[in-house]
Amino acid sequence: MRRQKEFTVKFFVCLLILSSIIFNACSANNESAANTNGSKSDGDNPHITQQKSTEVASNSSSAMANSPYPSEAKREGYDEGISGDRYAEITENPFLDTSRAPLSTFSIDVDTASYTNVRRILNDGQLPPKDAVRIEEFINYFQYNYPQPNGNIPFSVNTEVASAPWKPNHKIVQIGLQGKNVSLDNVPPSNLVFLIDVSGSMQNYDKLPLLKNAFQTLVNQLKPNDRVAIAVYAGSSGLVLPSTPASNKREILDSLDQLSAGGSTNGGDGIKLAYTVALNNFIQGGNNRVILATDGDFNVGLSGDDELVRLIEEKRRSGVFLSVLGFGSGNLNDSMMEKLADKGNGNYAYIDSQEEARKALGQQVAGTLYTIAKDVKIQVEFNPALVAGYRLIGYENRLLADKDFNDDRKDAGDIGAGHSVTALYEIVPAGQKIENDGIELKYSKTVPSETEFGNELLTVKLRYKEPDSNQSKLITTGVLDNNNQAENASENLKFASAVAQFGMLLRDSRFKGSANFSNVYSLAANSRGNDLNNYRGEFIELVEKAKRLKG
Numbered sequence: 001m002r003r004q005k006e007f008t009v010k011f012f013v014c015l016l017i018l019s020s021i022i023f024n025a026c027s028a029n030n031e032s033a034a035n036t037n038g039s040k041s042d043g044d045n046p047h048i049t050q051q052k053s054t055e056v057a058s059n060s061s062s063a064m065a066n067s068p069y070p071s072e073a074k075r076e077g078y079d080e081g082i083s084g085d086r087y088a089e090i091t092e093n094p095f096l097d098t099s100r101a102p103l104s105t106f107s108i109d110v111d112t113a114s115y116t117n118v119r120r121i122l123n124d125g126q127l128p129p130k131d132a133v134r135i136e137e138f139i140n141y142f143q144y145n146y147p148q149p150n151g152n153i154p155f156s157v158n159t160e161v162a163s164a165p166w167k168p169n170h171k172i173v174q175i176g177l178q179g180k181n182v183s184l185d186n187v188p189p190s191n192l193v194f195l196i197d198v199s200g201s202m203q204n205y206d207k208l209p210l211l212k213n214a215f216q217t218l219v220n221q222l223k224p225n226d227r228v229a230i231a232v233y234a235g236s237s238g239l240v241l242p243s244t245p246a247s248n249k250r251e252i253l254d255s256l257d258q259l260s261a262g263g264s265t266n267g268g269d270g271i272k273l274a275y276t277v278a279l280n281n282f283i284q285g286g287n288n289r290v291i292l293a294t295d296g297d298f299n300v301g302l303s304g305d306d307e308l309v310r311l312i313e314e315k316r317r318s319g320v321f322l323s324v325l326g327f328g329s330g331n332l333n334d335s336m337m338e339k340l341a342d343k344g345n346g347n348y349a350y351i352d353s354q355e356e357a358r359k360a361l362g363q364q365v366a367g368t369l370y371t372i373a374k375d376v377k378i379q380v381e382f383n384p385a386l387v388a389g390y391r392l393i394g395y396e397n398r399l400l401a402d403k404d405f406n407d408d409r410k411d412a413g414d415i416g417a418g419h420s421v422t423a424l425y426e427i428v429p430a431g432q433k434i435e436n437d438g439i440e441l442k443y444s445k446t447v448p449s450e451t452e453f454g455n456e457l458l459t460v461k462l463r464y465k466e467p468d469s470n471q472s473k474l475i476t477t478g479v480l481d482n483n484n485q486a487e488n489a490s491e492n493l494k495f496a497s498a499v500a501q502f503g504m505l506l507r508d509s510r511f512k513g514s515a516n517f518s519n520v521y522s523l524a525a526n527s528r529g530n531d532l533n534n535y536r537g538e539f540i541e542l543v544e545k546a547k548r549l550k551g
Helices: 002-038 113-123 134-141 210-220 251-255 267-280 305-316 333-341 354-363 363-371 402-404 489-509 515-525 533-551
Strands: 103-107 153-162 167-179 191-198 227-233 236-244 286-293 322-326 349-350 371-382 386-394 413-414 420-429 456-465 473-480
Touching: 002 103, 002 333, 103 267, 103 386, 103 402, 113 134, 113 333, 113 349, 113 533, 134 420, 153 286, 153 420, 153 473, 167 371, 167 413, 191 210, 191 456, 210 251, 210 286, 210 354, 227 251, 227 267, 236 251, 236 267, 236 402, 236 533, 267 286, 267 305, 267 489, 286 333, 322 333, 333 349, 333 420, 349 354, 354 363, 371 386, 371 420, 402 456, 420 489, 420 533, 456 515, 489 515, 515 533
Parallel strands: 191 227, 191 286, 286 322, 322 349
Antiparallel strands: 103 371, 153 167, 167 420, 227 236, 371 413, 371 456, 386 420, 456 473
């Protein structure tokens, strides 16, 4: 009896072991079959014509790609947190003593990404991290009523002085550049390479689906003699569409429509491939440009800021420019994308909606794609007889050494057709104390006497190059102080001042003075002007939202 019980126990143990082995084998076979049925080899995928691409194309568009994008409602798949977004640290420009630093030198900046990204954050009911706020990009998001240039100069130079709305005993100086408007019928042909991030991080509604919509808007603006190639990258890079005439719009749009997201992010390989394709189809005298669309989350291959920046600096010498379009949230690498656009002789825009896609790649496509002046630098010399100190508002990451102004080897920002660029200085008049933590010097306390220059407050010097030239040209203009009060300033200066104050409030700047959201709202509302597209009206709404969030 005892031997029979032992046999029974051993039999059941053996049965359990055998069942386990059979179950695991079946599971492995099912998984292998699923992987085999769910993937295609490179040879079976007609969209990959060069290097291997990881999960680049799908057989059809996802339902999400065809769905409308709500403007402010909470959406499925949206990451409510912004803690994963990366921004470069900004230390605000301090006031400088004119007697010790009479020159201020910086590169212009036509990027607008900071404003649209912060708009997205505010519309989602949150206050932005202070380093997401780059005040110059807030100001330059808007067009100003500057006159068109005359003659062969590609932009007009406009200046104005008034009392500072947030500190009436200080003055505000506006320097505005207006790029020449260019009809798309008169621009040279374009050789464009769309470099699209299709990694797994691009799956959300506000990334790849919105990206496709944005590029469709751009394709519909192109002329028949323009050319488009589509390169993609995930774990590896691949060419989805070789350089194709824009007259074949259906082929280009179909290639965009078939993209889907998945895999890791090897941005470095994608950038190399895109520049290779652009150079292989280079148009002499044309607009040769790579347009990178991504959330900036590079996590394999060349992934460090310094490595990618060096790569872009090397590639820009080829005559191919780089523009960057940012998408999404939660892992947005804003810092990386701004650096790449800066070093690639291009601009950086953030697309948060279909409306913004229509603005950047539709209404203002000439400014986005066609450069009319490159390496544009500004140097301001302040008159110590009238100016005790000054502060450049924004442009912290565009500052240049004074000696770089005359050095044509030094890279600087570019101006696109129809773009306007605005810079603001806050001026401390002579005889007033400078609000700075600097070390006081014994002899710098001497009050400068009047000079032969009368009420000339400062001199503005600009250097720029034609798009196909390596030699700069110089423009110089003096700026007079007519003791104008803020309420009598132009709509241009009033609105730019309102936007600057808004940025300082969001950053909780120590230089904000008496600025508050109510004053910003009033100043912006009274200088809204001819706001056909409601961009300024939308800004006024954002001021109200920020005020409520601040409590």
